[in-house]
Amino acid sequence: MKYRQLLILMTAFIISLAASGRCGAVLSEDDQACLGCHEAQQSMTFKNGDILKLKVTAQDVEKSVHGTIGCSACHGFTAENHQRKSYKNKKEFSALAARQCLQCHSTLDNPIHKKLMGESGTGAICTDCHGSHRIKRVRELARGNQYCLTCHGKEMTLTYKNGEKATILVQESVLNASVHKNLSCVDCHVRVSAESHPLRDFRSKRDFMLVMADNCRRCHFDKYAKTLEGIHFKVMSQGNTHAPVCTDCHGSHAIASARKDRLANAKKCEQCHSAVYAVYAKSVHGAALIDEHIEDVPICSDCHKAHDNAGPHTADFRISVPQTCAGCHEKKEIMQKYGLSTKVVDTYLQDFHGVTMKFYRQFGKTDKQIAVCIDCHGVHDIARVKSGNAAIVKQNLTKRCQKCHPGATANFPDSWISHYEPNFSKAPMVFMIDWGYRMFIPFMIVGLLLQIFLHIWRYIVNR
Amino acid sequence: MHTTQEKYIKRFGPLRIAEHWLNALTFILLVVTGLSQKFHNYELSQWVIMSFGGIDTARLVHRYSGIMLAVLTLQHVLVASFGVIALKWQPSMIIHKKDFQDAIANIRYYLGLQEHGASCDRFDYKQKFEYWGVVVGGMLMIGTGLALWFPTIVTHYLPGELVPVAKALHTNEALLAVMVIIIWHIYNAIFSPEVIPLDTVIFTGKISLSRMLHEHPVEYRRLSGEPPAIAEPQAIYEPGDYQVPAEEETLQDA
Numbered sequence: 001m002k003y004r005q006l007l008i009l010m011t012a013f014i015i016s017l018a019a020s021g022r023c024g025a026v027l028s029e030d031d032q033a034c035l036g037c038h039e040a041q042q043s044m045t046f047k048n049g050d051i052l053k054l055k056v057t058a059q060d061v062e063k064s065v066h067g068t069i070g071c072s073a074c075h076g077f078t079a080e081n082h083q084r085k086s087y088k089n090k091k092e093f094s095a096l097a098a099r100q101c102l103q104c105h106s107t108l109d110n111p112i113h114k115k116l117m118g119e120s121g122t123g124a125i126c127t128d129c130h131g132s133h134r135i136k137r138v139r140e141l142a143r144g145n146q147y148c149l150t151c152h153g154k155e156m157t158l159t160y161k162n163g164e165k166a167t168i169l170v171q172e173s174v175l176n177a178s179v180h181k182n183l184s185c186v187d188c189h190v191r192v193s194a195e196s197h198p199l200r201d202f203r204s205k206r207d208f209m210l211v212m213a214d215n216c217r218r219c220h221f222d223k224y225a226k227t228l229e230g231i232h233f234k235v236m237s238q239g240n241t242h243a244p245v246c247t248d249c250h251g252s253h254a255i256a257s258a259r260k261d262r263l264a265n266a267k268k269c270e271q272c273h274s275a276v277y278a279v280y281a282k283s284v285h286g287a288a289l290i291d292e293h294i295e296d297v298p299i300c301s302d303c304h305k306a307h308d309n310a311g312p313h314t315a316d317f318r319i320s321v322p323q324t325c326a327g328c329h330e331k332k333e334i335m336q337k338y339g340l341s342t343k344v345v346d347t348y349l350q351d352f353h354g355v356t357m358k359f360y361r362q363f364g365k366t367d368k369q370i371a372v373c374i375d376c377h378g379v380h381d382i383a384r385v386k387s388g389n390a391a392i393v394k395q396n397l398t399k400r401c402q403k404c405h406p407g408a409t410a411n412f413p414d415s416w417i418s419h420y421e422p423n424f425s426k427a428p429m430v431f432m433i434d435w436g437y438r439m440f441i442p443f444m445i446v447g448l449l450l451q452i453f454l455h456i457w458r459y460i461v462n463r
Numbered sequence: 464m465h466t467t468q469e470k471y472i473k474r475f476g477p478l479r480i481a482e483h484w485l486n487a488l489t490f491i492l493l494v495v496t497g498l499s500q501k502f503h504n505y506e507l508s509q510w511v512i513m514s515f516g517g518i519d520t521a522r523l524v525h526r527y528s529g530i531m532l533a534v535l536t537l538q539h540v541l542v543a544s545f546g547v548i549a550l551k552w553q554p555s556m557i558i559h560k561k562d563f564q565d566a567i568a569n570i571r572y573y574l575g576l577q578e579h580g581a582s583c584d585r586f587d588y589k590q591k592f593e594y595w596g597v598v599v600g601g602m603l604m605i606g607t608g609l610a611l612w613f614p615t616i617v618t619h620y621l622p623g624e625l626v627p628v629a630k631a632l633h634t635n636e637a638l639l640a641v642m643v644i645i646i647w648h649i650y651n652a653i654f655s656p657e658v659i660p661l662d663t664v665i666f667t668g669k670i671s672l673s674r675m676l677h678e679h680p681v682e683y684r685r686l687s688g689e690p691p692a693i694a695e696p697q698a699i700y701e702p703g704d705y706q707v708p709a710e711e712e713t714l715q716d717a
Contacts, residue, residue: 355500355518356518359503362509363518365517368519405614406615407616408615411619411621412623413623416627417624417627429627430627433631433635434631437635444642445642448647451570452647454573455656
């Protein structure tokens, strides 16, 4: 008895407090009567031990789209005829309560409802997704991701036609860490809206991914246009559905900036190109990135390009290699850090191979082969020239020379003065010859001109 | 200056004239295709190379012109040696002490330090300078050119460092040769007040008597036995240096 009086007093106090805080709150008398008890912290325990919280606040009701229809519209009884029923468990209670929804909403028109709640459905009920006392307009809910997450925040499995299973669970934390955190689900999942969630039957998970990745171009059309020139698009268009699409590299819900983490970026390529990646990882560039976390080194996409990667086996790719390497090796601010020369590209371009390459390129004869950087330095296995055993470096170089110069001996690589501008210590003979002529040619020119002028002068004087 | 009555003296036979023009043609081809490679950054070079049909064709032309130059140089050396040794031609291109004295004498004359210039024989020091430039320079270009054409063969026997050395010699010597030809040869053959508008000797093979007397008085005196037309410092002339005139060098009327 004591408790009951206390309860009534407390309830009255809470109601008066709530009412004073909200001017113009309109709750019917019936509803106020319901809340008289239900606004208090209380719960009900089912036979199986499930606990159902019975607390409903006035705020809940007012904010609900159903706020005006009154408690009894759904619950079927008022404070006067509050029935005492017993349920086996919480699920049974909810299912019976949710059945009331169908009195007004013919929900089975919606295919996703049909799938979930129909005969072969999962036994889901309306309130699982839409909530009970805080029911909002569907449109209102759809503004954020929360509405979708009502289902997709749950661990449920869907099955593709080919039997592949996938979870529909999307972690909210993953979405929030994504660069797209300010977008809504429906911005990418375009055929889906709060009102309509068409049921689409994909043959496989890959098919679904391919269709979904198509939506990226709605915003990133520039990148999409570039991919049309790429080898991956070409492979895909030839029917290989394993060729990567946007989401294979960028992720789907966990989309991250490709620029921030270069190692992660390179690792995306490893997913398919693991053999190449293993070689790269041991190269001077790869090792610096992986072992020393030096971000200046090139990752796959720096040389191969990301979206318009046309593949390395084209003549155009080959002939653009010096330019590619120049992208870093001519930049003083990068090379300075590692004590590397910025002259390497220019010394190449001024020498036989570089001049030839330049002319081939200029006149569009890109199919002709001439040594570019990678022919001597290697491709993914680029090693430090000065490191390790000089004899081995030279031996390897001889082998590379022999590819184009059959019969090249161990002396042959020395005929290239190794990207040095001739100087006294590196190429003394060339240096001295150059300087000799540099002084002798002007001396000769001046001498001859002087004789010519003197001759003419004498001729004029004699006349 | 040259009147119709003027007498002409035969100076070059048709073979020597043909040799000059073949050399000239080869030299021009080599210069055009070679310098456009040396100065590949210039637009003109790129135009030249494009006109030849690309760098490969330009190089092909350069190499075959090089063969032509080698053949011309080699035949000249053989013919000249054979002529001098077996046919007793006058070795008129041999450089003597007098050539240096002539050069100094001419400069002194230009500066007004002496009355007359040097009086020269069949070839004066300017001509000898060019001749030996072409022969020695040609040898150098042929040797270094072959090394650049066949680097694998060269490095089979010799150190690899010699290939860039060959390139340095080839490219610098080429520039020197071009400068000498453009400045010195073209001046002496076209623009010099003695010959302007053109020295026709290498076309006709004949030189006018007045020019002969002026430019090659020693040779004229030797051929004709006449006294020199103009006074000259006797001291520098040493008759013992000169041989019997060769078959080509006979007096002839125009």
